Amino acid sequence: MATAVKTVQASSLVVFASPTFKATYTGLLKLFLDQFAGGTGLRDVVAVPLMLGAGPAHAMAPDLTLKPVLSELGGTCALPGLYLIDSTFTEDGVVRDYATRWEPVVGALTRLR
Template identity: 40%
Template sequence: MAVVVSISGSPSARSRTARLLRHLDARLAAEGHEVLPLDVRTLPAEALMGADTGHPAIRAAAALIERADGVVIATPVYKAAYSGVLKALLDLLPQFALAGKTVLPLATGGSIAHVLAIDYALRPVLSSMGATHVVQGWFTLDRHISVREDGSVALAPEAADGLDPVVRQFSAALGGRAVLAAAG
């Protein structure tokens, strides 16, 4: 199947955004995709803030994305936009780092007022980076993501019901890309 890079743009190690993303990683892996996680918060701050595109960690992140057929990008929404750490990484990637990729944007936030952040803040950047296909994104309210004692994620029905078709669409688009890649 396809190689998927799963990028968490959350600055927090214990964020609902990252946990939701890792929940989706498991689902995509169960569907046969190879999932490679990338937590932007683990990249060196001096490289991100100093715009050091030559730093080994930034080069490794770019190489990981280059290898992918698909990219899932998840971010918390702060002040109606995606996170600053995610912005820092996207700024350091090559202009067309997403060329030929299928991309699934995901966002989490505390208020439904942030639901359009995917379409008005994140989607234009992903498109400008050459994404071949940016599938329908999904916004999940923080309160609809629960973390169980074992660390697993439970989604409220309204979140799970909406997220399911979005993930299916992404997986189907990846399946088509894998067929094209094998033929090429």
Template identity: 30%
Template sequence: MSELETTPHVRSVVGVSGSPTRPSRTTALIAEVAETYATILGATATIIELAPLLGQLGQGPFRSDIGPDARAALEVVEQADLIVVGSPAYRATYTGLFKLFFDHVGQYALIDKPIVLTATGGSDRHALLVEHQMRPLFGFFQSLTLPLGIFASENDFVDYRVASDELRSRIDLTVRRTLPLLAAHRQLDARAEAATPEFARPDAF
């Protein structure tokens, strides 16, 4: 089967960087991954940095309380066809900013949404952040977390840009190995949508 036959119809790839700083290695990693997907899929890549949205996200406990830019970012993520998420490791988990943003995402907005998990850290000892912290979070959202996560350490960057050929190879491998999964997911999702009564669909609640 050719790559063309296994390429899903994806219009938008959205990256979400949970780094509280700019510039950011996490943002650089997410941009590299999102743009690689977008290039192969013929999609548009959009990168959302949460650092500038911190003040708006902290304006209140409810989505109606937060600022307009933060609400717009949430809507972009919820409408994306494919999401690349990432956070730097901080105290053995993702940042509070990352969690705060996804606390405002609609509970049913990411059901079956393909999610690519990435993370960065000072050394490889933080690599399990992807599996032990990030994957369970998106399990709550009932998202389709793709099986190959991507972790990068400080040594993979120069001047906040991806500089490691080994990391680029892992990104390329992750992207290409998930294309058939994305294609199968889109086909199954379309069939399930057609066969599911309207009252039983998640957005009916």
């Protein structure tokens, strides 16, 4: 666990991903995030909240549940969260479109580091 935490803290960009569980992220991700100090644990990390779900009902979950936690831990959460439908995300181009759209912002933010 300590190695994973150090790897995240040394990274410029980290995608924090979780399946949707009861309209929020999983307890396993929560246990991992608990390893980071509040306010400073993700300092200098551009954090992207990503969640997978079965349908569009929880499309706001990355921004409403995961993004505030990443921000509270000191992550730079300048990008909108990404919600993917688990049965189609490899086929519908959403990830590619998201990466293309936000690549300039990520580049600018990581250069500031």
